Amino acid sequence: MAFSFGAKILLSYSESKSSKNLRQAYADFQHGLISFPLNIPGTAYWKCLQGRKKAVEIIKSILEERCATPRKRQEKDFLDLVIEEIKKNGSLMTEAMALDLLFVLVFAAFETTSITLTLAVKNVCEHPKVLEELIKEHEAILRNRKNIESGITWQEYKSMNFTHAVIHETVRLANIVPGIFRKVLKDVDIKGYTIPAGWIVMVCPPAVHMNPKQYDDPFTFNPWRWQGQVLHAGSQKFMGFGGGSRLCAGAEFSKMQMAIFLHHLVTKYRWRVIKGGDIIRIPAVIFPNGFHIQILEKNIQKDATTTESRETV
Ligand code: HEM
16 A cells, blocks of 8 residues: 555556556565675575666656656656756756656655554554554544544644554654664764764664663553653654654655554454564564454444455555
């Protein structure tokens, strides 16, 4: 779902309409993202490079097709904006830069959100009290809504305090990005050490997120720990979206996407876990056997095994 949505708004790519499997190319890329750099066929690193190559080829063909047949104004997507930027007089954007940008944005837009959302659903499944509280929050929103069919308003979104805490806590524990990088521009003295200019520093958010000095019982999923706090996307204590001037550009967007998903999930559906849910780190977080849940519409009181039920992964 997250991939289809991201690829659609960025490139108008549709899996069902395209003969090229962009998602598989990204899966190969992601599997060897941080791996031993041995570039021979069969290794994770080789697969990663092949995945990237394939994905860039597919995006390049979409870009070329679009340049040949531009779209009408009302149908424009992010790709059209990038093409406009390349064509501008004196633009710094080249086709190679555009391909890099599109490649990384599609990746950033789906992989992180889909894993975090899967973890959020898993956490909610494993903590019935959290589910209870979520249902309470979202049913109250529906009760106060004049038109039950209308979409979520900004005020409603801002009022989802517990939901925001569930998302924040999930991002803290997920540590989707295990390391972020910074280049040292001038010598930095810190705790008796000097980090020389020119070095690359790897900041490790899990070291903060799992530190008992920062968080009571840090390995426990406890959304209530954020109660009454203003939840910034980045701080010295919370780096799930990175921090500083390179803070994740999609942090607020992805939080909103996840909150909307949870709103619909807990108000319209009930579900049960079928299989999967094991997590491994490679060091990216992956679910080797997926996390399979069976979803039923809430008002349909049918046996979970009837053919009317819907299964999703
Ligand atoms: C749960 C979801 C997400 C998580 C946990 C996440 C995490 C991160 C992290 C840790 C960084 C590195 C920040 C740093 O170096 O300080 C980052 C950067 C970035 N993210 Fe996300 N991200 C998420 C969703 C998204 C989405 C949905 C998009 C795009 C729509 C996105 C776009 C970006 C971009 C463009 C950057 C680079 C920012 C820069 O270097 O200036 N992210 N993200």
